[in-house]
Amino acid sequence: MIPYDKRSGKIWYNGDLVDWSDVKLHVLSHGLHYASCVFEGERVYDGSIFKLEEHTSRLFYSAKRMGFEIPYTEAEINSASKKIIATQKVENGYVRPVAWRGSEMMAISAQQTKIHVAIATWEWGSYFDPKLKVEGIKLNVSKWRRPAPDTIPWDTKASGLYMICTLSKHEAEKQGYTDSLMLDYEGNVAEATGANIFFKDKNGELHTPIPDSFLDGITRRTVIEIAISKNIKVHERKINPNELSNFVGCFLTGTAAEVTPVSCIAQNQYKVCDMIINLNESYQNLVKKKKAA
Ligand SMILES: Cc1ncc(COP(=O)(O)O)c(C=O)c1O
CATH class of the missing domain: 3.20.10.10 (D-amino Acid Aminotransferase, subunit A, domain 2)
Structure with a gap:
């Protein structure tokens, strides 16, 4: 199985379509150390994301509950999600939007950190055997x-x-x-x-x-x-x-x-x-x- 950081194509990353292998976060990221990170798990069926708007709303709700604001609108994240599954030509698969606090501060307090957002997608079948x-x-x-x-x-x-x-x-x-x-x-x-x-x-x-x-x-x-x-x-x-x-x-x-x-x-x-x-x-x-x- 190809590791998830070694796959090909693009990932939507802070507003751009970036080459899969170039989407990196610094080791000193608040989201990594202090779990200031929220995500979603969505499925694509026959080329469209099931209940996309509900998932996006929950992503924004999760971020709000974690005390940070995603620097895009829900509509922008919805269209970015559609764009990345079209770019990656995913017909039946999974979508993983994720938002996290960046590296501007590296301690418990993280008020001034930038919020990063990425959306990755891949073909995927059954979760269980x-x-x-x-x-x-x-x-x-x-x-x-x-x-x-x-x-x-x-x-x-x-x-x-x-x-x-x-x-x-x-x-x-x-x-x-x-x-x-x-x-x-x-x-x-x-x-x-x-x-x-x-x-x-x-x-x-x-x-x-x-x-x-x-x-x-x-x-x-x-x-x-x-x-x-x-x-x-x-x-x-x-x-x-x-x-x-x-x-x-x-x-x-x-x-x-x-x-x-x-x-x-x-x-x-x-x-x-x-x-x-x-x-x-x-x-x-x-x-x-x-x-x-
Ligand atoms: C801990 C947990 N509970 C429940 C669910 C089911 O949620 P949903 O049906 O929205 O995917 C998930 C999956 O996202 C989960 O991770």
């Missing part, structure tokens, strides 16, 4: 919890939030799992390391945690709308880990994960049932703008 997307992935339960909402700007895609996600995912992979279920600061079920989680009960109803200390994913909201349109009841509520053995189905949602079935969480087994397969198909039809299943 395509075989596992059919069979279901296996989750362990992380020893790391989502932080309490008064400890960090929890409702953003700020890079600092991902430190414990990488630790959790690495631990899961070492134990032979694909990903990790993280609990919240009170010990309730929260989400996976980069995706939200849903459960199906014995009556065919869905349950998903209230996103009050973690990201309310754009995919999560989309899948809730799809489920409601199919007359599936969706309960947004606190879910205790003791309940994991009562559910019969489980899946993750996220821009990267899309709708990914889960076959087990630790010792709890789940079925990849017709409802989950159908929700996944409807999501795929929606993002690819096909007629609803």
Whole structure:
């Protein structure tokens, strides 16, 4: 696999299309040392970015919550995103906008730093092994919890939030799992390391945690709308880990994960049932703008 800094083409960087290998930030960048950095993850389907405007708005919201202002308008970032996928000829792939504090100050205080913005895109397929997307992935339960909402700007895609996600995912992979279920600061079920989680009960109803200390994913909201349109009841509520053995189905949602079935969480087994397969198909039809299943 070609490392991400060795690929070819252009990256949109502070307003210009720059050669991929020339897009560099200095080692003394505030964003690198102090995590003053926010980003987005978007998918391109058949040449267009799904829910681009919502992702861009969330990028601006994340930056605002981190105390900095992106020096472009949302409309400019939207058109830059479209321009870079056209330049790179990405038909089905991923888009990564990122904004960070520069090098003018190198200490906790960073009021005078320049805000840099880059948008990169590449062809990309499934986040998880395509075989596992059919069979279901296996989750362990992380020893790391989502932080309490008064400890960090929890409702953003700020890079600092991902430190414990990488630790959790690495631990899961070492134990032979694909990903990790993280609990919240009170010990309730929260989400996976980069995706939200849903459960199906014995009556065919869905349950998903209230996103009050973690990201309310754009995919999560989309899948809730799809489920409601199919007359599936969706309960947004606190879910205790003791309940994991009562559910019969489980899946993750996220821009990267899309709708990914889960076959087990630790010792709890789940079925990849017709409802989950159908929700996944409807999501795929929606993002690819096909007629609803
Ligand atoms: C920690 C975390 N939770 C949830 C999600 C799902 O969010 P979305 O559906 O907006 O991609 C993501 C992915 O961006 C994520 O990184």
